Structure formats: C-alpha cells, structure tokens
Amino acid sequence: MRPLRIAVCVKPVPDPKQSSSFQIDPVSKTLVRKGIPLVINPLDRHALEAGLRLKESAGGNVTVFSMAPPAAEQTLTETLAMGADEAVLLSDLHFAGGDTLATARVLAAGLKKMGDWDLIICGAESFDGGTAQVGSQLAVLQGLPWITRVRHLEREDDAHLLVTLEDEVEQRDLLVQMPLLLTVDSAVNQPRRLSLLGILAARKRKVTTYNFNDLGLDKNTIGLDGSPTQTRELFTLESSKKVEMLTGNPQQIVAELFTKLGL
C-alpha cells in the first residue's frame, strides 16, 4: 500500500501521576509548574502509536509537532525514542497564552511549513486543558475533514481508512478518505514502551525548532492577544463538607465506617 506522510500533534503536560501535588500560585493564579515533570499528554501517546503502526505496515514517515515552551524539547525527544522520524517544536513567546483556536493556528502553520500530509493524528484531548477542541479546529483551519475520538483505526486501501467512534448511544464505523485529521481515544491502541536502545539513539538526534519568524503568522491571531477567549477569573471552590477522619486499626475503621454508613 502507498506509504503515508503522517503528522502527529502532541502536547507536553504536567505529569498526571503527580496531580496530587499540583498547586495554584495564590498571586498569579496559575499552576505552579516548578518541580512537576512534563510528560507527553497520555492520549497523544496513543496518537503517536497509531501513526507508527500505519507507518510500520505500509511505509512512510511520522513527524511529531508540538507548540510548547523550549523546555518541551526533552519531551519531544521521547517521541523520537518511540519511533518518530522527526520532531518539530513550535516555540516562541508570541505563541504563549493562546486559547485552542490560537494554538490551532500555530500548529496549522507549522504543519503547512513542512508540506502536505496524508494524515494528521492528535490525542482526543489534553490532560490539563481537557477541552478536546484543538483537533477539530486544526482540521477546519486546513480545510480538511476530521473525525474525533476514534477508538479503532485500520487502513482500508491506498486512500481510505476505516475508523470507529462511539457517541452516547451507538458505535459508528466510518470509511474516511485521506487527507484528513483524526483524534484518538485511549481505546485505539496500547502505546509501546520506550526501549533503552531507542532512548540512546534518540539522544543523538535533534528536535527541529521553528519560532514566530519562521511561520509567517499574523501576530494578532496567535498567543494571548490573538485568542478570542479570555480567562477573566480563576477561583477554587471550597468544599462545605465537615470532614471526619476515621482512625484506629483497620478493624476499628471498618466497623466505624459500617456503622456511619448504616449499611
């Protein structure tokens, strides 16, 4: 079958496994990122895996794109270790603070700079923002068809993929024609683990970085200032619960809980 040019978009996010230590800076009301390692957004690893499998079955190449601060370079190296052929970091202070549409505009410009793609794959949503919006917005900006939350994906023929999605009431199999954009759910595959050899080999390879000047974007359409949505206020909800801690040895705790709950 025809080899495919595949782009995979990834987002570095604070490690979800450390979310219990997330703290909000009381002054800036932003997440205190210090000390929290960045990892590839969990669903984006499924996106990369999907791209790698298509490449392995029919040839082609997989290029990873990410709009992120310079510190994300290390995270992108991990995608090379997983098997990506190239990783492109789109990084510039002008990109910072963008909402989903402003972010999609930067990603679209980065993708365009590298040519045409048969298939663009994104994780369905990010762990931190969780809006699930960048995928379909990125497709719209490129005039491409899109399908979100793909749970199963296979190559049908040279030009077509067969994908399965699931809404609240049914599963649908769709025959889709490339070029197009897909976002994938965790059900789509089990991402491969990193091999030591892969990690060592990736260390020697370089992540390509493009900045504002490289992409030829209008400053008024990107970053904080180019975002149609603005965050006006951040607040936490204080729970009104009066918490009672149950203590003692396990038998005592269970007996007390059993009584309290009136089971």
Add this chain to the structure above:
Amino acid sequence: MKGGADLKQVWVFAEHQAGQWASVTRELLTAGRNLADRLAGELGVIVVGDELEDLIPTLSNWRANRVFLVQPKGLSFYHPLVYTETITEMVKDLGCPEMILFGATYLGRDLAPAVAARLGTGCAADCCELKLDEQGNLLQIVPGLGGTIFATIVTPNHRPQVATVKPGMLEGEISSLEEKAGIEMPLEIIRVEARIPKNSHAVQLREVRRKPAVEAKLEVAQRVVAGGAGIGNKEGWTVIEDLAKTLGAVVGATRPAVDEGWAEHDQMIGQSGKTVRPELYIGIGISGDMMHTVGIKGKGILVAINQDPKAAIFKQVDYGIVADYRVIVPLLMQEIKNNA
C-alpha cells in the same frame, strides 16, 4: 428574521435521541431561555433530523421564538462537515446570534469548536455554569488547569459566543421554567437547507451498532465506588469491582484510571466524564482533583480511602480514611457479608 432583527438572539443546538430531547437539550433550552430573557432577546433552536412532528411543538414549553429545522436528505448520521458548514452558513445568512449553546456530548464537543473555528470566534468547553456580566457578555465557568481550579472564560470581542455545556450541571432549573409555560407563544419554524461541502464524500457511514443498554448507569446510580491512580494496577481494580458488587454500586473512575486502561471511558466521572448524584460515593486511591470531583453532585455521603494523608480528596468528603485500600476494602466487604 421576522421581528427579531434588532433583538439579541440566543441559539441552542437541540440534540435528540429516539424521539426525545437529550437531557442536556432540556437543560440548554432552560439556560438559553433565561439568558434570552435577561438580554431582552429571543431564543432560537437548531434542530437537525426527520420525523420530529411530535417533538418540535414541545419547544413552546421553553417559549422558544423560532426553530431552525434542518433536514438533510439521505444523511442518517452526524456528519461533522455537513453540520459545521450548515451552522456556519446560518450565522452568515440569518444574522449573527449573541451565543450558540451546545451540549458537551460527543456531537457537541466535535461540532461547537469546529463552528467557532470557521467563524474565528471563541468556544468554551464543558461549562458547568453560564452567567452574564453587566455588559451582557457570557460568563462561561469551566474547570481548568488540571482540574485544580475553575476559570471564568469570556469571549468579549467576538460573536457568536460558542459554548458547550456539561450534561447534568444545570439541572434543577427545568421545572421552575416549565411552570411558567402556558403563555401561548407562536413558534416560528424556519426551514434551513443543509449545506453539503465538496469534500463531504470523504466521510461515509459504513456501519452502525447500537450500544448495549448499559446495565447500571452511573448518572442515576444510588451508590458509586470510584477508583483512581492510587489503585496501582489491574489486579487492584478487581478489588474496586468486587466492592461495588458487594454494595450493589456502579463502578466509576478518574481519568488516570481510564488512561491506564483499568476502566472504560464510559466509567469516567468528572469534567470530561459523567456527573453522578449518588446517595453513597466511595472514592478509593483518588487524589481529589476537581477534574474528577466536579462530577460528583447532590447531597449524598462521600467517603475517601487514600494512603496519602495530604490528598485533596480529604477536604471534600464526609468520611476520610488514610489507609491501604487493599487492607480496608476486603475487611469492609467481610463486614457487609457478615451483617447481610
């Protein structure tokens, strides 16, 4: 648009299933009516589909001013390109509304951001509350930043303001509005032609499978046992399932637990999952991110079991237990069986 040209317009995209409005549609209609009233404006409802003769008149309950009825010939499924093109063109042809509200369902979360991108406007995802500021801007309350915080999102300089609203969040306002119904309002029906973009052939339906009716539904469960990252592995997850079985509870999960593959996406509670209102909720190995706890509503009793005494969940429950669930849960199941 007849009579409505100078009035502010609020549009609601009304999803329906099996001849009924989706529950989130009823919530959106209520919110949309209230917002339109506060703006001294009108409520327009976008409906796509056939055989809706019985359903459409019920929109009078929400004093809808008009229905935009789209009946795409030969299209039996949600086609992202057709729906996006049609709504984008409606905004251009019929006049730009102040806002378009969608449910944060599969369809809404796919369609709303696409429409917003086409129009170059903002979209707020998974809102749990909608308000207006003094200028009439929509205040869209969303959970954000890893679920540790809520944010108020505004789209001050672009119209329409597009938002998806999480199902179950606006409940409780429906009845109050329905009581006010009864004022006879003429419901104007405007037929809108579906727009079929050139590349729409790129998406074709091959097969549809109805999902088996979920045996026990989280949204209506009286008891919920939920597990998070602290469960540790697939074997640990069976402990959660066993406890749920013993309690007659439905199993819920946090996003990390779903990402680990221990639980299905359908079982996720929280921002991008289900909203539950159980009488009893037991959260095990759950740190207490708002990303998850935003999905726990109602006045039920909440219990948390977690080894980390500093976990945020211990500030949000009625009873907290700092212990290894592998010790506590089997003892609890034994206690329940002994007393059965």
